[in-house]
Amino acid sequence: xxxxxxxxxxxxxxxxxxxxxxxxxxxxxxxxxxxxxxxxxxxxxxxxxxxxxxxxxxxxxxxxxxxxxxxxxxxxxxxxxxxxxxxxxxxxxxxxxxxxxxxxxxxxxxxxxxxxxxxxxxxxxxxxxxxxxxxxxxxxxxxxxxxxxxxxxxxxxxxxxxxxxxxxxxxxxxxxxxxxxxxxxxxxxxxxxxxxxxxxxxxxxxxxxxxxxxxxxxxxxxxxxxxxxxxxxxxxxxxxxxxxxxxxxxxxxxxxxxxxxxxxxxxxxxxxxxxxxxxxxxxxxxxxxxxxxxxxxxxxxxxxxxxxxxxxxxxxxxxxxxxxxxxxx
Numbered sequence: 001x002x003x004x005x006x007x008x009x010x011x012x013x014x015x016x017x018x019x020x021x022x023x024x025x026x027x028x029x030x031x032x033x034x035x036x037x038x039x040x041x042x043x044x045x046x047x048x049x050x051x052x053x054x055x056x057x058x059x060x061x062x063x064x065x066x067x068x069x070x071x072x073x074x075x076x077x078x079x080x081x082x083x084x085x086x087x088x089x090x091x092x093x094x095x096x097x098x099x100x101x102x103x104x105x106x107x108x109x110x111x112x113x114x115x116x117x118x119x120x121x122x123x124x125x126x127x128x129x130x131x132x133x134x135x136x137x138x139x140x141x142x143x144x145x146x147x148x149x150x151x152x153x154x155x156x157x158x159x160x161x162x163x164x165x166x167x168x169x170x171x172x173x174x175x176x177x178x179x180x181x182x183x184x185x186x187x188x189x190x191x192x193x194x195x196x197x198x199x200x201x202x203x204x205x206x207x208x209x210x211x212x213x214x215x216x217x218x219x220x221x222x223x224x225x226x227x228x229x230x231x232x233x234x235x236x237x238x239x240x241x242x243x244x245x246x247x248x249x250x251x252x253x254x255x256x257x258x259x260x261x262x263x264x265x266x267x268x269x270x271x272x273x274x275x276x277x278x279x280x281x282x283x284x285x286x287x288x289x290x291x292x293x294x295x296x297x298x299x300x301x302x303x304x305x306x307x308x309x310x311x312x313x314x315x316x317x318x319x320x321x322x323x324x325x326x327x328x329x
Contacts, residue, residue: 022316025309036112043106055101111276119258125196134207168269186272255310
């Protein structure tokens with residue numbers, strides 16, 4: 001008796017499991033996510049620090065000596081203070097301190113929580129809105145397609161970062177009140193919503209094109225001819241074919257959203273102080289690049305590793321769910 005044929009999902013998972021690069025990328029991402037989730041454990045039980053409070057007069061025991069976290073500066077005119085550099089000891093300022101005496105390693109882990117959460121949540125918003133707009137425009141056509149396409153064209157006309165910065169400046173300087181719902185300017189909802197919306201056209205357009213092709217396919221035409229209600233055609237015939245495309249977009253959009261969040265936070269338009277994200281940590285270490293480079297270098301390296309891993313994972317997911325894409329020019 002022959003072996004039972006695999007379904008399309010099983011085939012995709014089988015192809016993905018044979019992609020060594022994608023599996024390594026997934027493992028790297030898992031390490032980054034788990035380490036970020038364990039940020040409270042590190043800060044409270046290992047380092048014993050509060051990464052969100054200044055520690056201007058704190059001291060640590062290192063090599064049998066009591067060393068100040070912030071020592072008087074010996075550079076130039078000797079004005080200001082110099083944060084302690086990396087101790088390379090896991091339980092005591094592993095990557096040193098910033099200008100306010102805060103543990104860089106603890107803030108790096110907490111910053112990962114914020115950056116990854118914003119990147120993930122905004123990706124969900126992007127894909128949900130793009131799927132809704134693309135499916136409606138492609139399936140119903142007519143005036144619905146014309147209106148939605150023009151809205152996408154308007155969003156597409158703006159440079160991404162200019163649009164994100166403009167929306168951030170407006171929303172961060174005001175308190176949003178929607179009935180009983182009050183959104184403070186320091187809420188993560190604001191950068192999530194901004195980043196989630198600005199990338200909708202980049203996903204909605206290919207979804208719309210795919211739905212237009214499905215709309216003309218024989219099985220959809222036959223279903224319409226048999227009088228099947230539109231909502232059943234959408235959920236039984238169109239949506240299952242679109243889901244694989246959305247899955248392929250997940251890691252790629254998350255990489256873009258993380259890069260955008262980092263840029264906004266670096267410009268003080270994303271996560272607000274005293275909160276931490278990888279972008280805010282790079283900004284905090286900007287003045288210490290020559291004396292304490294690890295303050296900015298550490299989050300920069302983590303961002304590079306995370307985005308590269310997401311892109312490699314995205315290639316693996318694309319090859320698994322759409323193997324014909326490798327044959328296209």
